[in-house]
Amino acid sequence: MGTAMTGLRVLAVDDVPPALNELCTLLREAPEVDEVLAAGDPLTALRMIQSDRFDAVFLDVAMPGLDGLELASLLAKLSEPPVIVFVTAYDKHAVAAYGIGAVDYLLKPVRAERLADALARVLRVVPDGPVENSAQPQALPDAMAALPVETGGRTRYVRRNEVHYVEAHGDYVRLYTKTGVHLVRMPISRLEEYWEAAGFVRVHRSFLVALGAVRELRSDSVGGLLAHTDLGDVPVSRRHARELRERLLHAARNGQLDRSGRP
Template sequence: MSLRVLAVDDVPPALDELTRMLKGAPEVGEVTSLGDPLAAVKSLLAGGFDAAFLDIAMPGLDGLELAGLLSRLAKPPAIVFVTAYNEHAVSAFGVGAVDYVLKPIRAERLAAALTKVNRMVLALRAEADGVVPSTVDTMTALAVESDGRTSYVHRDDVQFVEAHGDYVRLHTRHGVHEVRMPMARLEEYWEDCGFVRIHRGFLVALHAVRELRSDSVGGVLAHTGAGDVPVSRRHARELRERLLRAAQRGELGR
């Protein structure tokens, strides 16, 4: 799915930057940008938006007042506040905001907000279609910042994940990408998509495992196209069983 997003900020440079980042996100299909909160009201009341990213401090009608109006709609869009001030957070969540992002906006922080929006929108659509919400897929790509540029690493390209303090390193066939995110959080999102914990500091994509090897001290290594990954003894048996089941279903080596 692609999100339809409205971005509202009365400061043109800030609006341009937010719009640029939203357009670069893989979850977003369409972005409408408005600098006038009153015009934003008309657009939002007309419907058609999945989410609205709102500045708070705006003349005429601030973001909190705008969100309050939207909360009265039968099907309000998901609201994310984007502001330079953190003192409004309690009020923001009080009017039903999905997230609260501080300026200057970091790519990984915006990606996290979009993940929350995506989860909410997909759950609502799944409910309307009679689909069990737990089947909703989220965080299919992660934002990566390097040398002032933002790119996106798709989950299907990741062979294994390595914990590195407050970051995770995404190992692909074409390189390693670092993202600020706890390993436990990423595991929560990706464990139902074929990623398995095989060590305290590693997740591996089952489809990426070519074979299991022994290391020089009798341990086990999972061989992938991006390198070998250590497998702890407590996870080795479970990994073998899951690989066997995946092989029987034809899911390995794709």
């Protein structure tokens, strides 16, 4: 019965459900592990780590939206970061992984004896023994202030304050900025969740707009509403029109509509 205080509390993160299930099963069977939680995407993982405490995070490297290396470098900024173990099908990331401070690097398919080695390393570096469940949440840096964009095999970052509006495109979103249109693999509903607090409003099932980018509201030729921005007009559906007007009024009162601060 004494394992509750000695077992590790672990979060497993992978965007491929069978791989995540397999990893969780292996971890649950390991005697060093007391509790395993799972996250199917990096943003969910980030939220769980913000509101909870884990001894270790077993992290897939190649994930859409925010890859494992980027997530790990954010976690490294915490006052008491969890121990990171990368899990991936590719060994080419290993150098970067160790640069970020991962204690181990597991290649898929993960074997139980190799996992035992990794858990032994985790136990060596977990300060003062595993955490208890009642630990305080930690404040994380704003993970979504910039999004990685792949172009021609290179990754660059588009800052949120450069984006005037966002258009849904299947599993992707298009970010409209002065430097062009950038495609990011992330559903618009998830981006809305993360950018809502930063002044982005859902104005249509396929569009988010930055309140500060809206110059005026216009009627189109068939009586619909358009939010006019320097980069084009964004359709506003009837169900979102009232909320947009209220948010714009509120922002104007609070002096939040001046875009001069936006690059």
